Amino acid sequence: MTNDVTDRAAILRSLVDLLPEIEKSEFGRMPPPDRRKGTLVLQGFDFNELGNRFQDLAHGLAPTLPRDEWVLWVDGGGARRFLSDEALLVSATEFDVAGILVTIARGERFCDGYVEDARATGAIGRVLRRVAEVVAGVAPGTS
Numbered sequence: 001m002t003n004d005v006t007d008r009a010a011i012l013r014s015l016v017d018l019l020p021e022i023e024k025s026e027f028g029r030m031p032p033p034d035r036r037k038g039t040l041v042l043q044g045f046d047f048n049e050l051g052n053r054f055q056d057l058a059h060g061l062a063p064t065l066p067r068d069e070w071v072l073w074v075d076g077g078g079a080r081r082f083l084s085d086e087a088l089l090v091s092a093t094e095f096d097v098a099g100i101l102v103t104i105a106r107g108e109r110f111c112d113g114y115v116e117d118a119r120a121t122g123a124i125g126r127v128l129r130r131v132a133e134v135v136a137g138v139a140p141g142t143s
Contacts, residue, residue, distance in 0.1 A: 029045075
């Protein structure tokens with residue numbers, strides 16, 4: 001377990017290091033639909049280098065979250081609770097912020113452009129600012 005927690009902290013620190021770039025740059029672009037023989041073909045979101053780095057790091061957090069705890073967390077409202085209530089985000093623990101970031105990264109599987117939208121609306125920035133507090137040892141709710 002210690003190794004997973006150590007890995008989680010290292011990945012979270014790497015994500016915090018990306019924050020300045022994330023706040024000023026997009027993660028890629030949505031290519032225009034392609035017309036082929038009268039059929040409209042929608043292509044997936046085209047991640048750039050920054051978007052791919054974010055996705056790789058965020059997905060890398062998933063194995064650090066114990067399955068039983070993850071299931072309970074998701075069933076209890078998971079990321080949705082924190083993303084819909086900014087005041088609640090200040091109480092997010094290391095497990096919570098890792099879970100939120102994994103949820104955002106996985107959202108791309110179901111909705112092309114989901115991760116870029118989370119970046120553009122500032123959700124990822126808010127979460128990463130809380131991550132910075134968590135890795136610096138700021139107690140939940142005291143920021």
